[in-house]
Amino acid sequence: MLARRTLGRIASQPKALGAAPTTARNMATLREIELRLKSVRNIEKITKSMKMIASTKMNKAQRAMQAGKEYGLANSELFQHAPAEEAGKRTLFIVVSSDKGLCGGIHSSVTKATRRAFAEKDKVAEDSPVMVIGDKSKAQLSRLLPKNLVMSFNQIGRDIPTFADAAGVADLILTSGVQYDKIAIVYNKFVSAISYEAAIIEVESEAMLKESPGFKAYEMEDDVTKDLSEFSLANAIYAALVEAHACEQSARRNAMDNASKNAGDMINRLTLQYNRGRQAAITNELVDIITGASAL
Template identity: 70%
Template sequence: MSLLARSVLRTAAVQPAVAAPAQARNMATLREIELRLKSVRNIEKITKSMKMIASTKLAKAQRAMNAGKQYGIANAEVFANTPSDKPTPTKLFIVVSSDKGLCGGIHSSVSKATRKALSGHPESPLPQGTEVSPDSPISIIGDKSKSQLVRQQASRYHITFNQIGRDIPTFADAAGVADLIIKSGVQFDSVVLVYNKFVSAISYEAAIMEVKGEEALKESASFSAYENEDDATKDLVEFSLANAIYAALVEGHACEQSARRNAMDNASKNASDMISTLTMQYNRGRQASITNELVDIITGASAL
């Protein structure tokens, strides 16, 4: 290598690297802001569309809920008039949720209520002093609550269901769930349904509905006053369970649609706020870039 080439390389190594011009960094930043604006606008369109769809489904779900709640009211009156002193420690917990997300913390509410009921927490939805056996099994309707409860209660899982009530739940769906639970051979003294109770279009709360088992009905003085065959009692328990599951399904479905509508409304508002912030940031950066270009032009003209 010649002496001239060595001196050139030595000089290049000593000199510091030339920084990128500020205008180039500014243009890159403007491009990034522009791409982010485009993505946020697309998200806003999606959330607004999902809000409109949820609003339409909510009206249908409320009509189905008002009709389905009559099943639950009639069911509760039957068991209110057949009190039994027999303890029911072995309870089958049926957690009613769904397979879909994007609806806030509606699935977490029933999962938390189930954990409190199983652990005997003071804030449990069960009446104070209710005895719960540590071997009480759990059946879950919906994949969301299943994934939330699997960490702590996996050993209690008995049977789970999915693809139930993808649209408005029907009595056939509830009857199918009740039939599979009865045929599975699970032993229980009573069934406790944990579901979301519809309070208003913007609020809901976790609630329970208890259905007595066959033995508890037989021990009831009001029920034993009538001469009933064993098959009739068994059929009544299964029919009452289907009624309760149907009432919980339609009310939970209405709560889900309401929560999804509110969640998409909040997401659309957040997207609008982000679009306003990014637009202002983009306009400021563009104005600064244009000002720098004008300064360069005026400086060059003055030099000439």
């Protein structure tokens, strides 16, 4: 009789010391799911708010882009009427990005385009200098092309870029003392509200403009060619800045839209998992109550 009582006590004890009952484990799991649901709902609210803000900014950026494209068209028309001779291989690359993230792969797009340009060794010299507008692409290119990176700019384009921003960048580039044969501006070209692609604008340097047959036909002072070169560079940078800004806002809107959808899917899965766990915990408690009542 004593042996039977002892065996019954041993069988009723938990299998391991400190092991929690099944109900306690279920409640802990439900608590974790509830906390995760709360955090995902908060993330969904943030992403939806950021999507609305990006949508508003995108409309403003598109209007500024349409006005800024006129500067780029004026540049292209100028160089068409005064084509320069074949330039050397030393090209100054100006990579246009931004300081902000959460906008998909828009920064890596211009970085990859710059790497592809450097891969064409028959057209670009290995020691060609690189200047970056924006901290995001700067961090990427500092790892990929550390020897070529000579200058970077930040705090440009936090709002809609202006021509004064582009003129300031152009002035710093021309007074930096960096030697180059021509300039290539790498930026994101706006295709539609959901797509963009990396593009390159080539700008002739002051020396190439002086040697151009179209300019040699007229007698001009040196200051005229210098001022025209600086103005055309500022025009090209401004056109690239406003178009890249529109692409950034569009990409951020799409990224926040996808993030909101993913958060909604995760909320549905977690809610289903929470309801199943809660139902299982209630069922276990009812089984314990019925078993206890039957034993009495």
